[in-house]
Amino acid sequence: xxxxxxxxxxxxxxxxxxxxxxxxxxxxxxxxxxxxxxxxxxxxxxxxxxxxxxxxxxxxxxxxxxxxxxxxxxxxxxxxxxxxxxxxxxxxxxxxxxxxxx
Numbered sequence: 001x002x003x004x005x006x007x008x009x010x011x012x013x014x015x016x017x018x019x020x021x022x023x024x025x026x027x028x029x030x031x032x033x034x035x036x037x038x039x040x041x042x043x044x045x046x047x048x049x050x051x052x053x054x055x056x057x058x059x060x061x062x063x064x065x066x067x068x069x070x071x072x073x074x075x076x077x078x079x080x081x082x083x084x085x086x087x088x089x090x091x092x093x094x095x096x097x098x099x100x101x102x
Contacts (some may be wrong), residue, residue, distance in 0.1 A: 019091045041101040042090055055094060059087050075102045 015047050042050040044057045046069075058074050060067045074082045076089050092099045 039070055039073045041073055041076050041078075042093065044069045046070050046073070050090075050094070052094065055087070055090050057083070058090055062087050078102050 031051070040048075040050070042054055044054040044061065049054065054073075057067055057069045058076075061069050061071070061074050071082060074086060076086045076093070079085070089099055093101060
């Protein structure tokens with residue numbers, strides 16, 4: 001039930017974001033983890049941009065779907081767990097709220 005509610009909430013957030021196309025350059029949040037383990041928080045879809053594609057894939061990942069995604073990039077609050085909190089943070093980030101990834 002929790003996952004269904006979370007997915008419904010995510011779909012609503014995504015629907016709200018669709019009215020304003022936003023694409024933040026991934027270079028703005030590039031994080032170097034050293035030793036070649038570099039990833040970009042929020043770029044879950046791994047296309048070099050943080051946008052609605054990433055939010056949808058992150059929501060699917062948080063709901064337990066088997067998706068091809070960068071789990072490290074999906075953990076946008078860096079609590080070592082990909083969940084609905086990460087979805088909410090990324091949705092707010094894409095909507096232009098004053099939130100920080102990481």
